[in-house]
Amino acid sequence: MYEFDWSSIPGALPFLAKGMLVSLEIMVAAVVIGIVWGTLLAMMRLSSIKPLSWFAAGYVNTFRAIPLVMVLLWFFLIVPHLLEQLLGVPRGTDMRLGSAIAGFALFEAAYYSEIIRAGIQSVSKGQMAAASALGMNYWQSMRLVVLPQAFRNMVPLLLTQGIILFQDTSLVYVSALADFFGTASKVGDRDGRLVEMLLFAGAVYFVLCFSASQLVRFYQKRLKTA
Amino acid sequence: MISINNVNKHYGAFQVLTDCTTHVNKGEVVVVCGPSGSGKSTLIKCVNGLEPFQSGGITVNGVAVGDPKTNLSKLRSHVGMVFQNFELFPHMSIAKNLSIAQTKVLGRDLAEAEVKGLQLLDRVGLKAHAHKFPGQLSGGQQQRVAIARALAMDPICMLFDEPTSALDPEMINEVLDVMTELAQEGMTMMCVTHEMGFAKRVAHRVVFMDHGRIVEDDSKEAFFDSPRSERAHQFLAKILQH
Amino acid sequence: MISINNVNKHYGAFQVLTDCTTHVNKGEVVVVCGPSGSGKSTLIKCVNGLEPFQSGGITVNGVAVGDPKTNLSKLRSHVGMVFQNFELFPHMSIAKNLSIAQTKVLGRDLAEAEVKGLQLLDRVGLKAHAHKFPGQLSGGQQQRVAIARALAMDPICMLFDEPTSALDPEMINEVLDVMTELAQEGMTMMCVTHEMGFAKRVAHRVVFMDHGRIVEDDSKEAFFDSPRSERAHQFLAKILQH
Amino acid sequence: MAYNWNWEVFLQPSATGSGTYFDWMVYGFKTTIGLSLTAWLIALLLGALVGVLRTVPNKLLSGIAAAYVEVFRNIPLLVQLFLWYFVLPELLPTELGNAFKQSNPFVQQFLSSMLCLGLFTSARVAEQVRSGIESLPRGQKNAGLAIGFTLPQTYRYVLLPMAFRLVVPPLTSEFLNIFKNSAVCSTIGLLELAAQGRQLVDYTAQPYESFIAVTLAYVVINVTVMVLMRRVEARVRVPGFIGGK
Amino acid sequence: ESATLKKIKEIGAITLGHRESSIPFSYYDDKQQVIGYSQEIMLKVVDAVKAELNLSKLDVKMMPVTSANRIPLIQNGSVDIECGSTTNNTERQKQVGFSNTIFVIGTKLMAKKNSGINDFPDLAGKNVVTTAGTTSERLLRKMNEDKKMGMSVISAKDHGESFLTLETGRAVAFMMDDALLYGETAKAKRPADWSVVGKAQSMEAYGCMLRKDDAGFKKVVDKAIAGLMTSGEAEKIYNKWFMNPIPPKGLNLNMPLSDEMRALFKSPNDKAFD
Numbered sequence A: 001m002y003e004f005d006w007s008s009i010p011g012a013l014p015f016l017a018k019g020m021l022v023s024l025e026i027m028v029a030a031v032v033i034g035i036v037w038g039t040l041l042a043m044m045r046l047s048s049i050k051p052l053s054w055f056a057a058g059y060v061n062t063f064r065a066i067p068l069v070m071v072l073l074w075f076f077l078i079v080p081h082l083l084e085q086l087l088g089v090p091r092g093t094d095m096r097l098g099s100a101i102a103g104f105a106l107f108e109a110a111y112y113s114e115i116i117r118a119g120i121q122s123v124s125k126g127q128m129a130a131a132s133a134l135g136m137n138y139w140q141s142m143r144l145v146v147l148p149q150a151f152r153n154m155v156p157l158l159l160t161q162g163i164i165l166f167q168d169t170s171l172v173y174v175s176a177l178a179d180f181f182g183t184a185s186k187v188g189d190r191d192g193r194l195v196e197m198l199l200f201a202g203a204v205y206f207v208l209c210f211s212a213s214q215l216v217r218f219y220q221k222r223l224k225t226a
Numbered sequence B, C: 001m002i003s004i005n006n007v008n009k010h011y012g013a014f015q016v017l018t019d020c021t022t023h024v025n026k027g028e029v030v031v032v033c034g035p036s037g038s039g040k041s042t043l044i045k046c047v048n049g050l051e052p053f054q055s056g057g058i059t060v061n062g063v064a065v066g067d068p069k070t071n072l073s074k075l076r077s078h079v080g081m082v083f084q085n086f087e088l089f090p091h092m093s094i095a096k097n098l099s100i101a102q103t104k105v106l107g108r109d110l111a112e113a114e115v116k117g118l119q120l121l122d123r124v125g126l127k128a129h130a131h132k133f134p135g136q137l138s139g140g141q142q143q144r145v146a147i148a149r150a151l152a153m154d155p156i157c158m159l160f161d162e163p164t165s166a167l168d169p170e171m172i173n174e175v176l177d178v179m180t181e182l183a184q185e186g187m188t189m190m191c192v193t194h195e196m197g198f199a200k201r202v203a204h205r206v207v208f209m210d211h212g213r214i215v216e217d218d219s220k221e222a223f224f225d226s227p228r229s230e231r232a233h234q235f236l237a238k239i240l241q242h
Numbered sequence D: 001m002a003y004n005w006n007w008e009v010f011l012q013p014s015a016t017g018s019g020t021y022f023d024w025m026v027y028g029f030k031t032t033i034g035l036s037l038t039a040w041l042i043a044l045l046l047g048a049l050v051g052v053l054r055t056v057p058n059k060l061l062s063g064i065a066a067a068y069v070e071v072f073r074n075i076p077l078l079v080q081l082f083l084w085y086f087v088l089p090e091l092l093p094t095e096l097g098n099a100f101k102q103s104n105p106f107v108q109q110f111l112s113s114m115l116c117l118g119l120f121t122s123a124r125v126a127e128q129v130r131s132g133i134e135s136l137p138r139g140q141k142n143a144g145l146a147i148g149f150t151l152p153q154t155y156r157y158v159l160l161p162m163a164f165r166l167v168v169p170p171l172t173s174e175f176l177n178i179f180k181n182s183a184v185c186s187t188i189g190l191l192e193l194a195a196q197g198r199q200l201v202d203y204t205a206q207p208y209e210s211f212i213a214v215t216l217a218y219v220v221i222n223v224t225v226m227v228l229m230r231r232v233e234a235r236v237r238v239p240g241f242i243g244g245k
Numbered sequence E: 001e002s003a004t005l006k007k008i009k010e011i012g013a014i015t016l017g018h019r020e021s022s023i024p025f026s027y028y029d030d031k032q033q034v035i036g037y038s039q040e041i042m043l044k045v046v047d048a049v050k051a052e053l054n055l056s057k058l059d060v061k062m063m064p065v066t067s068a069n070r071i072p073l074i075q076n077g078s079v080d081i082e083c084g085s086t087t088n089n090t091e092r093q094k095q096v097g098f099s100n101t102i103f104v105i106g107t108k109l110m111a112k113k114n115s116g117i118n119d120f121p122d123l124a125g126k127n128v129v130t131t132a133g134t135t136s137e138r139l140l141r142k143m144n145e146d147k148k149m150g151m152s153v154i155s156a157k158d159h160g161e162s163f164l165t166l167e168t169g170r171a172v173a174f175m176m177d178d179a180l181l182y183g184e185t186a187k188a189k190r191p192a193d194w195s196v197v198g199k200a201q202s203m204e205a206y207g208c209m210l211r212k213d214d215a216g217f218k219k220v221v222d223k224a225i226a227g228l229m230t231s232g233e234a235e236k237i238y239n240k241w242f243m244n245p246i247p248p249k250g251l252n253l254n255m256p257l258s259d260e261m262r263a264l265f266k267s268p269n270d271k272a273f274d
């Protein structure tokens, strides 16, 4: 039987907290950018202007075809280079966080756009007709009537995707960014207490994600009764 | 007021409306009826440009609906429309449902819009429910709110698409009562409905559609007493039997 | 045949059925009506055990529905039920819809079941549609198939829950006709409906419910001519007005 | 950028003397496919079972199913994989654990990965199946029961056939996900596609060629799966039935 | 004229690539500071660069790298120099440049003391672990093919997982660079249980990675490293990291200076061993 030795956890807590901050930072930034960009993509996809709809479909399908790990790897290798050339960011700037966020955001946008598209489609066609019949133009109808309902209907799915995203932040190990999981495994490796550290990390993830998904459920219930 | 001339519309190869022509004068109440799928909803949606059509012309108060230069949003804001499934905005309170288009489309200020909204709610007997959300009202109540919402825009005419067919039998009359009152006040109305009692009481004319064509377009008396077409005859027989 | 005695049912604190008692004799047709939410659907679902109830008793053909020892599946296979939304199985052809329960529940062999299914389809006038899928039929046709499906199990009695309320007005009568025929053949029926014409023509008794209570339980003549309760009076007034 | 492109690297004999680097990629590709397909089988069977259990009118069973889903959904795949491979054998009875640990390493890695991916995905499949069942009109279940089906028969003949049709699109994306998620299994040393790609980088120092090859391989898998699932979708389409929900 | 030096001068900053848990070469201490033998040498190199360019101030940016991304990062300019535990070999020379060798290791085995594993021939038919992407991995796989030893080779993601594989009894031995093996021994729950054994299968030279074809920068780096070695300073650094307790837990690797290292310190060079 394996002998557990939890002694390196207390000392590592400050690092783990820092790692958690990085994970959260990535998640929040990626969720926000992902939802905004995903909404635009969804509207393009549903638009009657063919090139826009093709572009959105192509974008979504491309990103959904590639494993996140590979996307992150590509972004990690290429984004800094691009930024350097396009925006004149000084060479050698540490852009790991930036490229990780960009990678996540663009990747997640593909998933969010599918959720939001479903959300828009879940709003009955009559709502759009009713808004138009009151004299609202396309943007007013979308902004005041359709999107608020689409988002409300999709909040559970959006949050669930957020939880998945949070778990997936552990994949930034490919860019050597010290997120929560990466920190845990590095400290575990350094101290020769990998098993303990990762069990601990797993427990923390579970508690956070489970609480979040309970919140989602609570919200869903409230939606149903409201 | 509303003038429909030789309108044709098709979805791909499927012809939904064929050569539809009819006119609604100011203050007139026209009931549109016909079997399911005959194109009633489509016709009425063409009137305020919710559905485009391929040929023919529709003018509302002199404005050509099919003309690309027409500001459709503006036109629609003067034409009230009431749907089968009410289509209140579920994420807004009743008061907000009534005020939102007034403020965002007509540019009224919020206070004014709310006062107007409350007046109309009062008129349909629902003043006490202003703060509630649509989901908390019964179907009949929701449909009355929908009528009030359309009235809040000071429409020059009103379109109804089967306003009572999604309602429990008990609630149908509370909605028909509001509509009857409107008609008696002289509102121009075009109304798709199967409520023949309402048609007999209120309509000036009845338009009967079948397979995308206007088969009969007659005074109410002529229609009910001696429908000219066989199809209308059958339809009336089926619908009035029970 | 069906005997309901002092049945009480609640969801949490909300009492849906209060002390309901009524009986349906063999060959009798009972119409259940009442305002929306009054518990009509719940009552009828209790009869074949689709909804459990907390106290009181129901027996069908002598079998106690609430008894844990009762084989509910077996009981239900003898009680035909028809729903508001037809509830045909959308992934099976019409023929399969009619034969599946015969083979899987009654253990008939497939050929026999299919013959029986076709006979019943013929009876409701839909023999030609056997190979189609439910989604390809109109609402009225679907509901007639649903009735045929129930009949295929050789039921000893039939329960209907607003069988026509999801139908276009034109189709209501084709379904009511089938039901009328059934009634005339002596089928025991318990039928939630707002079609008062049907009730007047076919029912032996009318049960009127309000707020989970059976408020009236009378012969059809007594009910329509002189309802005893104020509530039933109002209800009839509203529903018969138009 | 100072980079020496060299696509011929794939034709070079590998450093360990076992075939070319292209052979390595093929090996990884096969492993990814084998792993994903077996894991998918587990996910589908288990997911359907758990999804059904979540909807049955029995507090205990649906509670167990709910707990199952929560556990497998709320821990990152990376952590789960680590637990399956490194921790679980330590918790087994010593002899069983040792027997497992001394077996062929590829078998160990493959089994751990397969179970891990399969169970992880089964939780997601279960949620899809559940939502499919719940999105059916409530009357369908009643109709099944009313006609005399027992509850299992109602699921078998009425609810599941429709529920599965409804969830083919979301299941397609789970199916795609399993291929993509299998890339994570390289972290316990399983030489699947992504791992072989990384090996190639280590051995040949030609990172871009290798990443591009791996990325393209995933795209190929994806397109194939999508085309296949479209076929399935068209195959099971119910005539006259419009829309999902 | 050196592009790297020019860039460093222009922006007044240099980016160093480091590893995160290559004990004792380049790793984090318990304050998340990078420390280690290679790190110390790299900092000396930075001093030399600063002096060469006559800069009063030089920003030092740290960038952690992994074995998978270190080469692309050097190439795309994200990192200017990486001193960790990177072996200098001919394939890599096609993509990047290497400085003078900073360390020489031999690839050996780590095994449990009483396990009966004393050298490579003892491994026949057994499970052996090594870290993915290392020279040891290819040596081991090649040895297995060439001598038909019937070993099952496990390639773990990193040294920590390799050791865990050994520790949990999945493998009887862990083949790796001897210095790293000493590091792993020191981290073990019971260091006394483990020993580093076997005849070194190969010698490998660790160098600092630079961009290819930047002779000017390489010259400065090489000169700095050679200076450290010939002046005896390198040996002091060696003793600090290999013969004394090191952070974070005060472990002592107890790895005496090898003959190869002695030779290197005497005559610094940038030769790869293969």
Ligand SMILES: Nc1ncnc2c1ncn2[C@@H]1O[C@H](COP(=O)(O)OP(=O)(O)OP(=O)(O)O)[C@@H](O)[C@H]1O
Pocket: B011, B014, B016, B034, B035, B036, B037, B038, B039, B040, B041, B042, B043
């Ligand atoms: N978007 C569409 N694409 C193709 N066909 C359509 C579309 N919308 C309506 N149709 C078809 O056009 C015909 C007329 O539809 P419409 O809704 O106007 O009928 P209706 O008379 O209002 O019927 P109901 O009484 O059922 O509301 C129908 O056959 C319908 O199937």
Ligand SMILES: Nc1ncnc2c1ncn2[C@@H]1O[C@H](COP(=O)(O)OP(=O)(O)OP(=O)(O)O)[C@@H](O)[C@H]1O
Pocket: C011, C014, C016, C035, C036, C037, C038, C039, C040, C041, C042, C043
């Ligand atoms: N699962 C449930 N949980 C809680 N309340 C319920 C549930 N099902 C029904 N009810 C409530 O029980 C009451 C009776 O419902 P029931 O469906 O029997 O009414 P009904 O008379 O059939 O009405 P309708 O004419 O609208 O079909 C209603 O107030 C309803 O809101």
Ligand SMILES: [Mg+2]
Pocket: B040, B041, B042, B161, B162
């Ligand atoms: Mg219509």
Ligand SMILES: [Mg+2]
Pocket: C040, C041, C042, C161, C162
């Ligand atoms: Mg009901």
